[in-house]
Amino acid sequence: MSQRAFLQEVVTRDGFQSLDRFIATDDKVALIDELGRTGLAKIEATSFVSPKAIPNLADADEVMRRITRVEGVEYAVLVPNLRGLDRALPHRPHEVNFAMSASATHNRMNLRMTREESFAQLGEVVRGAAGTGVRVQVSLSTSFGCPVEGRVPEEVVFDWVARFVQLGVDGITLADTTGMANPLQVGGMTVRYLAQPGVPPLTLHFHNTRGMGLANVCAGLAAGARRFDASLGGLGGCPYAPGASGNICTEDTALMLREMGWDTGVDLRALLAASRRLPTLVGKEMPGQVAKAGLTEDLHPEK
Amino acid sequence: MSQRAFLQEVVTRDGFQSLDRFIATDDKVALIDELGRTGLAKIEATSFVSPKAIPNLADADEVMRRITRVEGVEYAVLVPNLRGLDRALPHRPHEVNFAMSASATHNRMNLRMTREESFAQLGEVVRGAAGTGVRVQVSLSTSFGCPVEGRVPEEVVFDWVARFVQLGVDGITLADTTGMANPLQVGGMTVRYLAQPGVPPLTLHFHNTRGMGLANVCAGLAAGARRFDASLGGLGGCPYAPGASGNICTEDTALMLREMGWDTGVDLRALLAASRRLPTLVGKEMPGQVAKAGLTEDLHPEK
Numbered sequence: 001m002s003q004r005a006f007l008q009e010v011v012t013r014d015g016f017q018s019l020d021r022f023i024a025t026d027d028k029v030a031l032i033d034e035l036g037r038t039g040l041a042k043i044e045a046t047s048f049v050s051p052k053a054i055p056n057l058a059d060a061d062e063v064m065r066r067i068t069r070v071e072g073v074e075y076a077v078l079v080p081n082l083r084g085l086d087r088a089l090p091h092r093p094h095e096v097n098f099a100m101s102a103s104a105t106h107n108r109m110n111l112r113m114t115r116e117e118s119f120a121q122l123g124e125v126v127r128g129a130a131g132t133g134v135r136v137q138v139s140l141s142t143s144f145g146c147p148v149e150g151r152v153p154e155e156v157v158f159d160w161v162a163r164f165v166q167l168g169v170d171g172i173t174l175a176d177t178t179g180m181a182n183p184l185q186v187g188g189m190t191v192r193y194l195a196q197p198g199v200p201p202l203t204l205h206f207h208n209t210r211g212m213g214l215a216n217v218c219a220g221l222a223a224g225a226r227r228f229d230a231s232l233g234g235l236g237g238c239p240y241a242p243g244a245s246g247n248i249c250t251e252d253t254a255l256m257l258r259e260m261g262w263d264t265g266v267d268l269r270a271l272l273a274a275s276r277r278l279p280t281l282v283g284k285e286m287p288g289q290v291a292k293a294g295l296t297e298d299l300h301p302e303k
Numbered sequence: 304m305s306q307r308a309f310l311q312e313v314v315t316r317d318g319f320q321s322l323d324r325f326i327a328t329d330d331k332v333a334l335i336d337e338l339g340r341t342g343l344a345k346i347e348a349t350s351f352v353s354p355k356a357i358p359n360l361a362d363a364d365e366v367m368r369r370i371t372r373v374e375g376v377e378y379a380v381l382v383p384n385l386r387g388l389d390r391a392l393p394h395r396p397h398e399v400n401f402a403m404s405a406s407a408t409h410n411r412m413n414l415r416m417t418r419e420e421s422f423a424q425l426g427e428v429v430r431g432a433a434g435t436g437v438r439v440q441v442s443l444s445t446s447f448g449c450p451v452e453g454r455v456p457e458e459v460v461f462d463w464v465a466r467f468v469q470l471g472v473d474g475i476t477l478a479d480t481t482g483m484a485n486p487l488q489v490g491g492m493t494v495r496y497l498a499q500p501g502v503p504p505l506t507l508h509f510h511n512t513r514g515m516g517l518a519n520v521c522a523g524l525a526a527g528a529r530r531f532d533a534s535l536g537g538l539g540g541c542p543y544a545p546g547a548s549g550n551i552c553t554e555d556t557a558l559m560l561r562e563m564g565w566d567t568g569v570d571l572r573a574l575l576a577a578s579r580r581l582p583t584l585v586g587k588e589m590p591g592q593v594a595k596a597g598l599t600e601d602l603h604p605e606k
Binding site: 147148185211219252255256260290296299301303 | 450451452453511514515520521522541547548555558588591592604606
């Protein structure tokens with residue numbers, strides 16, 4: 001029996017938010033519904049941020065109202081604060097995801113707040129979600145390095161982890177927001193995370209900005225991580241490196257895991273079918289490889 | 304002290320051979336000379352195949368005559384047979400590289416011969432090179448899977464390895480010609496290779512066709528492999544998957560190895576400078592990521 005690994009899809013939130021075009025609500029709903037039928041463990045569907053901040057996701061309420069939930073799939077939404085939580089809760093997501101950064105500068109640039117201010121807002125979200133049955137996940141951006149500050153000391157990351165644990169969050173994501181992580185570091189930090197007392201389930205969120213995305217997944221797996229964020233087709237660029245890749249690609253990750261004997265529960269054919277429609281939907285080529293190359297069992301005639 | 308890993312550059316041979324344009328001899332010589340100064344362990348400079356078979360490398364003699372060899376860098380050339388060896392020997396390469404396939408069908412498609420016919424030609428090359436001081440490397444294509452036959456049994460690969468050892472080759476490359484390898488398989492086959500009696504140094508040759516290239520490098524390293532082929536910018540496509548990546552990217556591999564504490568001897572800045580001129584030289588975008596994203600120490604201003 002193969003061991004279970006969990007793929008958590010972020011394309012309609014992380015992938016769509018930074019596109020230069022608005023994806024029609026109908027198309028978002030159709031894609032989320034299609035992804036729900038592929039066997040993914042979790043789908044981060046949208047974000048309850050201010051429509052002014054991220055116009056591409058201004059239809060979060062309508063999206064959450066219209067999607068057809070698939071039994072066994074968890075639906076998450078991003079919330080930036082208590083106000084976002086209040087908008088999200090009536091939609092009964094399984095989880096709200098709150099993001100802050102390990103590095104002061106990235107937190108300030110990305111969220112226009114100090115980390116302490118962000119942490120205070122996380123506290124409000126945790127208290128606001130208490131008793132609702134909705135889980136709170138916190139994503140710690142720049143956990144493996146900051147594009148402005150550079151190296152982020154592990155101590156800083158694990159100090160935040162300890163404070164998250166104390167606050168009672170239900171899950172923690174260590175995020176390599178701009179592709180600075182390497183497999184040695186990922187292995188070490190995963191082992192260290194899992195050795196902390198009382199930590200909730202760990203998610204690893206990698207970008208393929210420097211080509212190491214799947215190598216980092218392998219290192220995380222080997223060290224005991226079981227949950228990985230990924231984006232269909234690898235959609236989602238890097239604001240610091242035009243032309244570079246963003247999120248690791250869901251179907252590439254799913255194929256690698258399958259080839260290594262992990263059970264992700266994912267129907268790779270269905271995932272590929274969805275991915276192959278993305279270039280038309282978003283108007284650009286995707287960095288994912290398997291959608292172009294096919295599965296390893298997609299053989300060719302002798303010629 | 305960090306451990307040494309060896310990067311072997313194939314861009315001017317494997318990368319250039321399938322381009323739809325002829326790269327001027329001047330440009331080839333300039334690139335090989337530039338690469339020689341980056342600290343790469345080995346450069347496969349060109350191929351002494353029939354100019355009719357591969358017109359892009361018809362200038363192999365001139366290239367080998369005109370390059371300026373850098374002390375400490377090994378220069379290799381591909382030879383398909385004894386005739387190629389005879390053309391290559393006057394140029395005094397450190398090594399000739401001979402390719403055949405683990406799967407019968409790929410050998411027939413790619414080389415228009417049976418594997419036994421290829422092996423007989425390898426024997427001629429080994430005997431022809433004996434006493435010349437020129438090493439013979441054999442590359443076993445489709446060692447991790449065949450795009451036509453699918454799975455290639457490990458037994459088949461290791462039967463060929465045993466015959467190569469018996470023949471007295473100086474090095475063996477297990478090549479994942481069309482990106483079918485996965486990290487679990489790579490780890491297992493590397494361990495098994497290194498456990499064979501009397502085997503010469505192992506090179507692993509990976510393609511990133513399904514996104515697992517660098518994950519496979521990590522798996523190979525962890526299992527004891529130290530030599531890896533790679534192509535500047537990731538140049539070199541996959542004939543079975545238009546648009547998909549070919550060879551793993553040299554600078555992406557070099558950065559990952561450096562970040563993990565391996566000493567490759569490579570000057571990453573010099574490698575990046577060379578890679579960033581490739582799109583102009585070959586007329587297309589490269590799949591490599593680090594040339595777009597920069598090194599991990601290439602930080603950004605706060606904005």
